[in-house]
Amino acid sequence: MPSLDGFALTLTVVRQHRPDLVILDLMMPKLGGEQVLQALRKDATTKYIPVIVLTSLYQKNEHRLRQAGASVFIEKSHLLDKPQGLVDTVEQLLKARSDVPIRREMSPSA
Numbered sequence: 001m002p003s004l005d006g007f008a009l010t011l012t013v014v015r016q017h018r019p020d021l022v023i024l025d026l027m028m029p030k031l032g033g034e035q036v037l038q039a040l041r042k043d044a045t046t047k048y049i050p051v052i053v054l055t056s057l058y059q060k061n062e063h064r065l066r067q068a069g070a071s072v073f074i075e076k077s078h079l080l081d082k083p084q085g086l087v088d089t090v091e092q093l094l095k096a097r098s099d100v101p102i103r104r105e106m107s108p109s110a
Contacts (some may be wrong), residue, residue, distance in 0.1 A: 007031050021049065023090075024036060026054060026061060028055075055074070
């Protein structure tokens with residue numbers, strides 16, 4: 001199944017590289033953005049990474065995205081009018097993340 005391969009690849013890349021932040025489009029070809037978000041939140045390695053979700057249907061998806069663990073969600077149409085808003089949001093999340101001690105999973109022998 002190509003979508004599962006893409007899904008697994010996405011999660012593998014995020015697990016291996018542990019980015020400071022993820023920007024995730026809710027509507028992606030083959031992959032469900034909401035599924036990716038849920039998987040990131042369930043994984044001990046990735047659950048604390050802030051995730052900005054881009055969506056075309058903000059009001060329709062707001063409740064589900066909050067439950068799934070989105071840090072922030074931005075309606076795509078706002079990006080055309082105010083692209084600086086995304087930059088500002090990224091900067092705020094990265095600053096907040098740098099102000100909080102990083103949570104890491106440690107082995108019992110560490």
